[in-house]
Amino acid sequence: MTIFSRIMAGEIPCHKIAENDKFFAFLDINPLAAGHTLVVPRKEVDYIFDLDDAELGEMMVFAKQVAGAIGRAIPCIKVGMTVIGLEVPHAHIHLVPMQSEADMHFGRTKLTPSQEELAAIAEKIRAAF
Numbered sequence: 001m002t003i004f005s006r007i008m009a010g011e012i013p014c015h016k017i018a019e020n021d022k023f024f025a026f027l028d029i030n031p032l033a034a035g036h037t038l039v040v041p042r043k044e045v046d047y048i049f050d051l052d053d054a055e056l057g058e059m060m061v062f063a064k065q066v067a068g069a070i071g072r073a074i075p076c077i078k079v080g081m082t083v084i085g086l087e088v089p090h091a092h093i094h095l096v097p098m099q100s101e102a103d104m105h106f107g108r109t110k111l112t113p114s115q116e117e118l119a120a121i122a123e124k125i126r127a128a129f
Contacts, residue, residue: 002090004040015122017069018129022055023062025095027118030110032096033103034121035074039063039093048083048091063093065129070097072128074121080104 007014008024015027017037028036041059045051051059067079076097082104083093096104113121 002044003088004038004090004092005042005044008040008042015118017122017125018062018066020062023059025062025066027122028094029118031113032094032106032108032110033074033076033098034111034113034117035070035076035095035097035125036111037066037070037095037125039066039095041091045091046085046089048085048093051091059093063095066125067095069125069128070095073125082106 003012006012007026017025017027019025021042023039023041025037025039028038039059039062041051041055043055048056063081067081071079074097076099078098080096080098080103081093084106085091098104
């Protein structure tokens, strides 16, 4: 069971943004920017392109809805999207509120928000849904 599956099962706490029967979105605990959210399929698949076409399309539509809420809740120019997928063997999409392209640089130092700050950000994004 991956760490993301354990998060979705409630074994590891998270700051949930949205969910449905196929996908789950929650705040990254080491974000690049406030509101950095991960979108994962409930199905354990390591590589995003191993999802079948319908699942991948549905995941993108779900991510689009989450990105819309992030954009309404967090001041930003755009919400950037990337798929890296090396750090956890469970397909996932990173959604990052951007002021510049530098906000998408994963090699830079991550933020270290408190649990209270994460909870407030999550509530703000959920309210924007």
